[in-house]
Amino acid sequence: MSAATETESKSPSTGMRLGKVLWDQYSVIFAFVVLVALAAVLNEHFLDIGNITNVLRQVSIVGILSLGMTFVIILGGIDLSVGSVLAFSGTVIMAAQVTYELPIWLSIVLGLVAGALLGIINGFVITYGKITAFIATLAMMTIARSLALYYADAGAISGFDSSYSKIGNEYMAGIPIPVLIFGGIFILSYVVLEKTVFGRHIYAVGGNTQAARLSAISVFKVTILSYVICGITAAIGAVIETSRLNSISTSSSGHMYELDAIAAVIIGGTSLSGGRGRIVGTLFGVLILGVLSNIMNLLNISPYLQGVVKGLIIIAAVLLQKRD
Amino acid sequence: MILEMKGISKAFYGVKALQDVAFDLRKGEVHALVGENGAGKSTLMKILAGIHAPDEGEIVLGGKPVAIGSPHQSQKLGISIIHQELNLIPHMSVAENLFLGREQTIAGLFSNKKGMVSQTKHLLDQFGLKLNPNELIARLSIGERQIVEIAKALSMDAEILIMDEPTAVLEEREANQLFELIRRFKRQGVSIVYISHRLHELKGICDRITILRDGRHVTTTELDGLSEREIANLMVGRELKEMYPVHSGEIGEELLKVEGLTRSPHFEDVDFHVRRGEIVGFAGLIGAGRTELMRTLFGDWKAERGSVYWKGETVRIRNPEEAVKLGLGFATEDRKGTGLVMEMNLTRNMTLANPAKISRWNLIRSRHESRVVMEKIQEMNIKASSPAAPIKNLSGGNQQKVVIAKWLVSETELFIMDEPTRGIDVGARSEIYNLIVRFAAEGKAVIVVSSELPELLGLCDRIYVMHRGRLKGELSGEEANEQNIMAMATGL
Numbered sequence: 001m002s003a004a005t006e007t008e009s010k011s012p013s014t015g016m017r018l019g020k021v022l023w024d025q026y027s028v029i030f031a032f033v034v035l036v037a038l039a040a041v042l043n044e045h046f047l048d049i050g051n052i053t054n055v056l057r058q059v060s061i062v063g064i065l066s067l068g069m070t071f072v073i074i075l076g077g078i079d080l081s082v083g084s085v086l087a088f089s090g091t092v093i094m095a096a097q098v099t100y101e102l103p104i105w106l107s108i109v110l111g112l113v114a115g116a117l118l119g120i121i122n123g124f125v126i127t128y129g130k131i132t133a134f135i136a137t138l139a140m141m142t143i144a145r146s147l148a149l150y151y152a153d154a155g156a157i158s159g160f161d162s163s164y165s166k167i168g169n170e171y172m173a174g175i176p177i178p179v180l181i182f183g184g185i186f187i188l189s190y191v192v193l194e195k196t197v198f199g200r201h202i203y204a205v206g207g208n209t210q211a212a213r214l215s216a217i218s219v220f221k222v223t224i225l226s227y228v229i230c231g232i233t234a235a236i237g238a239v240i241e242t243s244r245l246n247s248i249s250t251s252s253s254g255h256m257y258e259l260d261a262i263a264a265v266i267i268g269g270t271s272l273s274g275g276r277g278r279i280v281g282t283l284f285g286v287l288i289l290g291v292l293s294n295i296m297n298l299l300n301i302s303p304y305l306q307g308v309v310k311g312l313i314i315i316a317a318v319l320l321q322k323r324d
Numbered sequence: 325m326i327l328e329m330k331g332i333s334k335a336f337y338g339v340k341a342l343q344d345v346a347f348d349l350r351k352g353e354v355h356a357l358v359g360e361n362g363a364g365k366s367t368l369m370k371i372l373a374g375i376h377a378p379d380e381g382e383i384v385l386g387g388k389p390v391a392i393g394s395p396h397q398s399q400k401l402g403i404s405i406i407h408q409e410l411n412l413i414p415h416m417s418v419a420e421n422l423f424l425g426r427e428q429t430i431a432g433l434f435s436n437k438k439g440m441v442s443q444t445k446h447l448l449d450q451f452g453l454k455l456n457p458n459e460l461i462a463r464l465s466i467g468e469r470q471i472v473e474i475a476k477a478l479s480m481d482a483e484i485l486i487m488d489e490p491t492a493v494l495e496e497r498e499a500n501q502l503f504e505l506i507r508r509f510k511r512q513g514v515s516i517v518y519i520s521h522r523l524h525e526l527k528g529i530c531d532r533i534t535i536l537r538d539g540r541h542v543t544t545t546e547l548d549g550l551s552e553r554e555i556a557n558l559m560v561g562r563e564l565k566e567m568y569p570v571h572s573g574e575i576g577e578e579l580l581k582v583e584g585l586t587r588s589p590h591f592e593d594v595d596f597h598v599r600r601g602e603i604v605g606f607a608g609l610i611g612a613g614r615t616e617l618m619r620t621l622f623g624d625w626k627a628e629r630g631s632v633y634w635k636g637e638t639v640r641i642r643n644p645e646e647a648v649k650l651g652l653g654f655a656t657e658d659r660k661g662t663g664l665v666m667e668m669n670l671t672r673n674m675t676l677a678n679p680a681k682i683s684r685w686n687l688i689r690s691r692h693e694s695r696v697v698m699e700k701i702q703e704m705n706i707k708a709s710s711p712a713a714p715i716k717n718l719s720g721g722n723q724q725k726v727v728i729a730k731w732l733v734s735e736t737e738l739f740i741m742d743e744p745t746r747g748i749d750v751g752a753r754s755e756i757y758n759l760i761v762r763f764a765a766e767g768k769a770v771i772v773v774s775s776e777l778p779e780l781l782g783l784c785d786r787i788y789v790m791h792r793g794r795l796k797g798e799l800s801g802e803e804a805n806e807q808n809i810m811a812m813a814t815g816l
Contacts, residue, residue: 196686197679204676207665214624214662215677215730216648275667 027320028269028284035288039295046295053176059290060178061086061237063283065257066264067189068233070282071226073265074193076206076274077133079227081122081140082234082261086254088144089115089238094157094248097164104164112235118144119231123224141258148250158247168244178240185236189279192229202226207275263310264289267317288313326351326515327372327484332381334367341367342378345541347534349484354506354516356526356547359536360559360775365519368536369486372517373405374398404477405486412469414462418455419444422476447479452508467498474505478514485509486517489610491525503529521609523552523814535559556810560777568782569758573765575785576600578636579738580769582621585630590616591793594630598738598769603760605784606773607809613793614773615657618740622654623647648677653731655724657742657773663727664715671697671711673726678734700729705755721752728759739763742773757783777806791815 039046065082072079089111096107118140125136167177193199201222204212213219237257242248268285270277292313296306327349334342342364349355357365370376372383374392383390385401392398398405412421419441428436428443444457453471461469470490477485491499506516506529518530526533526547533550535542535558542558550558581597591613598604606614619625621632623641632639634650641647647654656662664673674697675682682693697711706725708718715723724744731739741760745753760770760783774780780787786800789812796812 191687195688195690197683197688198686200672200676200679200688203668203672204665207667208662210662211656211665212676214622214644214654214656216645217676218643218645275665 028267028281028288028317031317031320032284032288032291035291035295039291039298042295043298046298051294051298053179055287055290055294056179056182057176058294059286060176060182061240062257062260062264062289063182063286064185064233064237064240065261066268066282066286067185067279068230069258069261069265070189070268070270070277070279071193071202072133072230073262073270073272074206074274074277075202075223075226076209077126077223077226078137078262078272079122079230080134080137080258081118081144082230082237083254083257084141084144084148085115085118085231085234086238086241086257087148087248087250088118089235090242090248090253091148091151091157091250093238093242094159095151097159097161098157104161108239111238112232115231115233115235115238116228117231118234119228120224122231123227126227127220127223145250148248152248152250154251156247156249158245159242162246164243165246166243168240168242178244181236181240185233186279186283193279198222198225203275205274260289263314266314269317269321285317325349326386328382328384329368329372330382330384332368332371332378332383334371334376334378340539342371342539345381345536345539346544347541348544349515349517350531351515352510352513353532354510354518354530356530356533357517357519357536358521358523358526358533358555358559359542360777363536363559364539365536366488367539369405369488369517369519372398372403372484373486374403399480399482402481402483403486404480404482404484405488406470406473406477406490407488412461412472415460417458417460418464418472418475419457421461421472422447422457422479444475444479447475453505465498467494467501470494470498470502471505478509482514484515484517486519488519489521490518491520491522499525521814523555524816526555527552552814552816553807553811556814556816557807560806560810569761571603571761571764571783571785573601573761573767575602576767579634581633583631583633585617585620585632586628587616587620587625588628589793591620591790594790594795596788596795596798598771600767600769601764602786603764603770603772603784605780605787606771606790607777607780607787608775608790608813610775611792612790612813614790615742617790618654618742618771618773621647622652622740648734651735651737652740653677653734653736653738654740655727655731655742655744657746659720659723659727664723666716669712669714670701670706670708670718670726673715674700674729675733677730681733696733700733704729704732704759719748719752721748724748724752724756728756732759732763737768738771739768740771740773743775744772745774745776745779777809780809781806789813 045051065086069079069082092114093107093111096102096110097104122137122140125131126133129136170177172180193202201212201217204215204217205219205222209219237254241253264285265277265282266272266285267288268277268281268283270281289310292309293306296309325348329345329347332342332345333340345364345368347368357369359365367376371378372392374395374397377393383392390401392401413424422444423440428439430436441457448455448457453475455468455471461472464472474485490502494502509516518526520526530547532544533547533555534544535555537559576599578597578599583595585594586592594617608614616625620627621641623643623646632641639650641650660666665676671693675693682688682696694711700706701708701711704725706722706729708722715726718726728744744756744760760772764770772780772783781804786798787804787809788798789796789809791813792815799808
C-alpha cells in the first residue's frame with residue numbers, strides 16, 4: 001500500500017465521494033435548476049417562450065463580457081475596465097459610422113480593434129509594469145470612459161443607417177441575434193479554455209506562475225492574450241449595445257457592467273485567486289443573475305431592492321462553493 | 325542546567341524525524357547544534373519553540389517538567405527563536421517592531437510612543453547595540469535587522485535564545501559583530517543554542533556541541549576536544565547502502581559547458597561541463613548558490629556574465645522556453661512552490677512542459693494525451709486513483725515522480741534535478757535513482773543537486789562542490805568521499 005492510496009481512500013464511501021464531486025462540479029447548475037423551478041411556481045408566465053427569450057436577450061451583453069472576464073480571473077487577474085472599454089469601442093463604432101461615414105462592417109472591425117488594443121495595453125501594464133491587475137484595469141476604466149466622454153461631450157452619438165440595428169434587434173431561426181452571438185462566443189471560449197494548449201496555460205499561470213514559467217510557458221504571452229480576449233469581448237458587447245438603439249451613450253453605456261460580469265464569474269464558481277474555474281459555471285452564473293432579475297420584475301419587486309438579493313446570492317454562492 | 329530534553333521522538337506521517345534525542349543547556353552557555361540537512365536540528369528546536377509537539381519525551385525547564393503547547397507559551401517560558409527569515413515589519417520603526425503586539429498606551433488609548441522609544445533605547449544601550457529606535461526597519465541592513473530581532477527576544481526576557489544559522493545571510497563584518505554580541509549575552513547569563521553549518525565559526529563562540537544524524541543523537545561533548553574534521557566525520561559517518569543501481573554508461577561528447585557564469589551575490593565565476601551519459605553532482609551547503617546557479621542556467625534568472633556552450637556552440641538562454649527548446653529539463657527543489665500546479669490534476673501537470681507532444685494546431689488530443697500519461701504512470705509506477713486525480717491527493721513521492729515525468733515526456737537531453745528525493749520515502753527514492761541511471765544510460769545527461777552526500781556519492785560520476793557561491797573543486801573516483809566533500813563544502 002502506498003501513501004497515495006491511503007490518502008485517497010480517506011473519504012467514507014464511493015457514493016459520498018461521487019456526490020461531492022458532482023456538487024463541486026455542478027453545484028451552480030443545481031442552483032440554476034432550483035431557481036428556475038422556483039420562478040416557474042412563483043409566476044405562471046415565467047416559462048413563456050417570450051419571457052425566456054427576453055431573459056436570454058437581456059443577459060447576452062453582460063454574458064459575453066463575463067466569458068472574457070472568466071479568462072482573466074482564471075489567470076489570477078481581473079478586468080475592471082470592461083464597462084468602459086465597451087463605451088469606448090461603442091464610441092469608435094458610432095463615430096466611424098456617423099462622423100466618418102465608413103461602412104458598417106468596417107466600423108465593427110474598428111470597434112473590435114479598439115477593444116483588443118485596450119486589452120493589449122492592460123496586459124502590458126500588468127506584465128511589464130508589474131502593476132496588479134486590479135490597479136492597472138482600474139486606471140484603464142477611468143481612462144477609456146473619459147476618452148469616450150470627451151469625444152462626445154458626455155452625450156450620445158446616434159447612427160442613421162437603420163440596417164445596423166438589425167444585429168441587436170432581429171431574430172435568426174426564432175432566436176435573437178445577440179443570444180446567438182452569446183452562444184457562439186460561449187462555445188468558442190469553452191473550446192479555447194478546455195481544449196487548447198493556450199487554455200491549459202491560462203490555468204497553469206493562474207494556479208502557480210512560478211511553476212508555469214519553469215515549465216517553459218511564456219507567462220508574458222499568456223497574460224497579454226488573455227486581456228486581449230477580455231477586451232475583444234467588451235467590444236463585441238459594444239456592437240450589440242450600440243446596435244440595439246443605434247446609438248451609444250458615452251456616459252451610461254456599459255456603466256457597472258464590469259461588476260455584473262465579475263459577479264457572474266464568481267457565482268459560476270471561478271476562484272478569484274486564479275487557477276480554478278470553468279466557463280460552463282460562468283454561463284450558469286450569467287443565467288442565474290438574469291432569471292433572478294426577471295422573476296423579481298415579474299413579481300413587481302422594486303428594482304432598487306434587487307441589488308440586495310443579488311448581493312446575497314453572491315455571498316451564498318461563494319459560501320456554498322468553499323472548499324478545502 | 326537550565327534546560328533538559330530527554331528521549332524526544334517525533335514522526336511526521338510515519339517518517340521518523342527524531343528518535344530518542346537528548347539535549348541539554350547550561351546557564352550562560354553557547355551550545356552548538358550541528359548535523360546534515362534533515363538530521364533533525366530544526367525539528368528539535370521547533371519542539372522547544374512550541375511549533376511542534378513531541379510524540380514522546382520530556383522537557384525539563386529550570387528543574388520543572390513543562391509541556392510547551394504553543395509558540396506563545398514557549399515565549400512566556402523565556403525561550404525565543406531567531407528564524408532565518410526575519411519576522412519584522414519593514415515600514416515600521418525599530419521601537420514599533422520591538423513592542424509589536426505589546427504596545428504601551430497612555431490611559432489605555434493613546435500610543436505611548438515616547439515611553440517605547442526610551443525603553444528601546446535603554447535596552448539597546450544595555451547590550452551595547454548601536455541603533456536608532458526611530459529608524460525604519462526597511463532602512464536597516466540584514467545584519468542590523470537580525471540585531472533588532474534579537475533585541476526583541478531580549479525585551480521579552482528571553483533566557484534561552486535559539487539561533488538558526490544566523491550568519492547564513494550576514495557578511496563577514498556583520499558576522500563578527502554578532503559573535504561579539506553573543507559573547508556579551510553569555511556574560512549576562514543568556515543561554516544560546518547555535519545552529520550552523522559553518523563549522524569554523526563554532527570554535528570561537530561555542531562551549532559544547534551536540535551532533536545529530538538521521539534523527540538520532542550522536543554525541544554531546546565539549547567543543548575543545550574536537551577538530552572541525554572530526555565534527556564533519558561525526559556528522560556524515562554513514563555507510564552507502566545498496567540503494568544505488570550500477571551506473572556504467574558510456575561517456576560521450578560534451579553536451580554542456582559553462583564558463584565564468586556569475587550572478588552576484590549568489591555565485592561567481594563558475595566553470596563546469598557535462599558530457600553525454602554522465603551523472604554530475606553538485607554538493608554544497610544550503611545557501612552555497614547551487615539552486616541559483618541552476619535557475620540561471622535554465623534561463624529563469626539573468627546571469628551577469630559568463631558563457632554557456634550547448635553541444636559545442638555558444639548559446640544564450642534568456643528564459644526557460646529557450647532552455648527547453650535546446651533540450652534542458654529542470655525538476656525544481658520545491659515541488660509545491662515551483663514544480664507543480666497544485667490546482668491541476670496529474671495528467672495536466674505531466675504534460676505541462678511539452679504541449680507539442682499532445683496537441684495538433686494548439687488543440688489538445690485528449691486520447692493521445694491519456695495514452696502518453698498512462699504510459700508514464702506505468703513506467704514510473706506512480707500510485708494514483710486515476711490519471712485525472714488532483715495532484716494534491718498524491719503522496720510526496722508520487723508527486724515527485726510526476727515532476728520528473730513532466731520532463732521525460734519532453735525531449736529532454738540534459739536533466740537538471742534539484743534535490744530530487746527531498747522528503748520522500750525510501751521506496752520512491754530508489755525508483756527515482758533507477759530512473760536517473762537509466763536516463764543517463766540512454767546517452768543523455770543528468771545534473772543532480774543534492775544536500776544528501778550518500779545520494780551524490782552513490783549516483784554521480786563526478787561531483788562539483790560549491791562553497792559560498794564559488795566552485796571549490798571537482799571530485800571523482802577515490803577522492804569522492806563524504807569527508808572530502810564536507811571539507812570543501814564547509815570551506816576548510
